[in-house]
Amino acid sequence: MHNTEAKERVSAQLHYELSQHYYQEATLLQDAEFSTWIETFVAKDLHYWMPVTERRYAKDKRPEPTPYDMAIYNDDYDEVKDRVARLLTGAVWMEDPRSTVRYLITNIEAFHTDKDDEFVVRSNFAVYRHRGQLEHSEHVGCRQDLIRKVGDGFQLARRKVSLDARVTEDKNLYIFF
Amino acid sequence: MDKLVDTKESTQSKKVFWDQEVYDQEIKNIFGRSWLFLTHECMLEKKGDFITTKMAEDSVIVTRHTDGSLKAFVNSCTHRGNSVCTADSGNTKSFVCNYHGWVFGTDGKLVDVPLREKCYHDELDRDSLGLKTIRVESYRGFVFGCFDETAPSLEDFLGDWGWYLDTWMVGAGEGAELVGPPMKSILKCNWKVPTENFVGDGYHVGWTHASALNVLGGELGGLAGNQAEMPFDELGIQVTTRHGHGFGVIDNAAIGIHAKRDEYAKYMEDTIPKVAEKLGEPRAKLFNGHWNCTTFPNCSFLYGTNIFKVWHPRGPHEIEVWSWVIVHKDLSDEGKREVVKQAARSFGTAGTLESDDGDNMVQSTHSNRGTYTREGTMNSTMGQGYEGEHPDYPGIVGSSFIGETSYRGFYRFYQEMMSADSWDEIRANDEHWADCFPNKDYWKDRLAAKAAQAEGE
Numbered sequence: 001m002h003n004t005e006a007k008e009r010v011s012a013q014l015h016y017e018l019s020q021h022y023y024q025e026a027t028l029l030q031d032a033e034f035s036t037w038i039e040t041f042v043a044k045d046l047h048y049w050m051p052v053t054e055r056r057y058a059k060d061k062r063p064e065p066t067p068y069d070m071a072i073y074n075d076d077y078d079e080v081k082d083r084v085a086r087l088l089t090g091a092v093w094m095e096d097p098r099s100t101v102r103y104l105i106t107n108i109e110a111f112h113t114d115k116d117d118e119f120v121v122r123s124n125f126a127v128y129r130h131r132g133q134l135e136h137s138e139h140v141g142c143r144q145d146l147i148r149k150v151g152d153g154f155q156l157a158r159r160k161v162s163l164d165a166r167v168t169e170d171k172n173l174y175i176f177f
Numbered sequence: 178m179d180k181l182v183d184t185k186e187s188t189q190s191k192k193v194f195w196d197q198e199v200y201d202q203e204i205k206n207i208f209g210r211s212w213l214f215l216t217h218e219c220m221l222e223k224k225g226d227f228i229t230t231k232m233a234e235d236s237v238i239v240t241r242h243t244d245g246s247l248k249a250f251v252n253s254c255t256h257r258g259n260s261v262c263t264a265d266s267g268n269t270k271s272f273v274c275n276y277h278g279w280v281f282g283t284d285g286k287l288v289d290v291p292l293r294e295k296c297y298h299d300e301l302d303r304d305s306l307g308l309k310t311i312r313v314e315s316y317r318g319f320v321f322g323c324f325d326e327t328a329p330s331l332e333d334f335l336g337d338w339g340w341y342l343d344t345w346m347v348g349a350g351e352g353a354e355l356v357g358p359p360m361k362s363i364l365k366c367n368w369k370v371p372t373e374n375f376v377g378d379g380y381h382v383g384w385t386h387a388s389a390l391n392v393l394g395g396e397l398g399g400l401a402g403n404q405a406e407m408p409f410d411e412l413g414i415q416v417t418t419r420h421g422h423g424f425g426v427i428d429n430a431a432i433g434i435h436a437k438r439d440e441y442a443k444y445m446e447d448t449i450p451k452v453a454e455k456l457g458e459p460r461a462k463l464f465n466g467h468w469n470c471t472t473f474p475n476c477s478f479l480y481g482t483n484i485f486k487v488w489h490p491r492g493p494h495e496i497e498v499w500s501w502v503i504v505h506k507d508l509s510d511e512g513k514r515e516v517v518k519q520a521a522r523s524f525g526t527a528g529t530l531e532s533d534d535g536d537n538m539v540q541s542t543h544s545n546r547g548t549y550t551r552e553g554t555m556n557s558t559m560g561q562g563y564e565g566e567h568p569d570y571p572g573i574v575g576s577s578f579i580g581e582t583s584y585r586g587f588y589r590f591y592q593e594m595m596s597a598d599s600w601d602e603i604r605a606n607d608e609h610w611a612d613c614f615p616n617k618d619y620w621k622d623r624l625a626a627k628a629a630q631a632e633g634e
Contacts, residue, residue, distance in 0.1 A: 050527070052358050052359075052360055054264075054265040054266060054358045055263070055264055055265045056264050056265065056266070056267055057264045057267055057269075060264070060267050060268075068514055069517075070356055070357060070358060070359075070360065070501075070502065070517060070521065071518075071521060072360055072521065072525055072526045072527045073527055074518050074521065074522075075522070079436075079522065082392050082436075082529075083529060085392045086388045086389055086391070086392045086529050087388075089387070089388040089391050089392065090388075091387040091388035091391060091401075091402070092388045092532075092533070093385075093388075093533070093536075094532075094533070094536035166265075166361060167361040167362060167363060167497060168360075168361065168362035168363065168526050169362070169363045170362065170363070171362075171363075171364050171365070171535030171536060171538075171539055172526070172527065172528075172531060172532035172535045172536075173362075173526050173527035173532075174527060174529070174532040
């Protein structure tokens with residue numbers, strides 16, 4: 001599901017377009033424009049996945065986690081849409097007053113795949129959330145996406161989010177990565 | 178320390194969520210003397226399998242030893258104290274300390290020491306230098322550890338709570354197990370805030386979780402915002418038992434939280450009659466309910482939603498939350514995947530309902546930073562007097578799943594452990610523990626009135 005083979009790197013022009021797409025996505029998320037994000041930046045066949053990865057010894061040969069295993073996020077399109085709907089109910093008490101969330105998206109590497117309109121894109125992120133007076137948290141990790149060219153833009157079809165921390169230092173993770 | 182809880186007024190000093198000296202006594206009297214959840218046997222199937230976990234702030238290794246038995250020991254080298262295992266889990270023949278290379282077996286015994294002949298002159302007493310061992314016992318495959326040799330057996334510690342746990346741990350098929358690896362996160366709250374919430378807070382569900390329930394719909398959706406007119410005294414019960422373990426149950430709501438529930442719903446439908454046959458009608462009714470529970474002191478779960486949690490304390494104001502998922506062993510693979518996914522979606526690290534709780538738990542703790550705030554007490558009087566012994570269900574049973582019977586029962590035993598010098602002192606109170614629930618005839622009267630009403634109709 002998340003193992004589309006990455007082939008040659010994309011051209012400078014395409015890399016620029018994809019990078020702009022990622023910055024626009026970050027802007028939507030940090031401005032809480034979740035409806036626009038889910039409706040225009042996300043494909044209906046989405047799989048949005050954040051596996052749980054144990055700390056294991058190098059000699060340990062057990063397989064890497066799959067979407068059939070325990071995961072922090074393991075959502076299809078409708079399930080992500082439900083998360084968006086919840087955030088927009090007006091009954092998420094802790095988001096009033098709102099948190100500020102900042103996305104730093106870097107190290108964007110984009111590759112062609114077997115399909116002309118689909119690309120594998122890897123990126124790193126640092127997400128900072130501030131809330132109330134002094135409350136803050138940060139999450140660092142990487143994403144591996146399958147991105148599809150649709151019309152003038154792109155849509156997210158697969159996203160595997162890997163957090164670097166084994167223990168999440170935050171009270172919840174209802175933010176999107 | 179003897180007056181933190183007032184069982185008559187049903188209040189607790191706010192110090193219990195903040196003071197370092199209270200916390201230090203908890204670590205000694207409660208975490209040092211109770212059975213603490215470690216893991217499930219399904220994670221230690223083969224000889225040499227190990228997991229690392231914590232008992233309060235102590236790092237612990239649990240293994241399946243070469244003789245097939247379960248062992249648990251403190252993860253600290255007996256030479257200079259370094260950890261001897263830094264992985265979450267795995268399979269090994271031994272644990273080798275990174276510092277000087279001391280080697281311990283899967284039973285914790287010291288089996289090899291570098292330069293033992295040349296530099297220790299062959300005089301090191303290896304037999305006395307094994308890793309500190311911990312009592313380990315297992316209940317229906319759920320593995321617990323205890324630092325106290327004088328504590329009762331795990332089965333006795335669970336007591337009547339075991340009768341309730343059997344509802345799903347034994348159930349009708351092959352029982353239940355846990356799916357890991359656990360999600361782990363930090364929550365800046367006192368360990369008792371989520372513990373008390375899970376033991377008996379049906380009250381917060383409609384308000385705290387209004388946003389998630391609105392989106393979820395279904396059986397539980399009606400609770401959103403406390404808008405619906407519901408006969409709360411007819412929808413479930415709360416229970417507390419001798420050693421503070423307790424729960425609340427919402428009838429017929431086991432699968433309520435699961436949006437995609439086909440396999441699970443079918444499993445429940447097929448299984449309930451078998452539970453009735455094996456364990457009787459009262460537990461068959463519980464089998465189909467949704468439970469919020471805490472096994473004293475810090476292991477909580479939601480049966481139905483099937484999230485299973487340990488709240489590891491990290492000082493008075495912070496915990497590490499570990500979350501696994503409960504699955505019935507004989508549920509289909511597809512059904513298990515549904516359950517794991519939906520449990521994580523609702524009460525995992527990014528769970529839509531979990532998200533609502535965390536903030537309350539942090540603020541309920543940190544508001545007590547203020548000296549004058551902390552002078553007060555907290556109130557848990559809901560449903561006081563509307564509880565007592567029940568003909569079908571052991572322990573003390575409260576009238577509704579929205580009540581604070583199991584809060585009161587949790588803090589009753591909390592105070593007992595904080596005050597008692599020994600397990601003998603606790604045992605001496607076995608006959609009188611329920612005296613603080615004085616309405617002995619509550620259920621007798623209520624059930625008689627109900628029967629009379631039914632006859633009249």
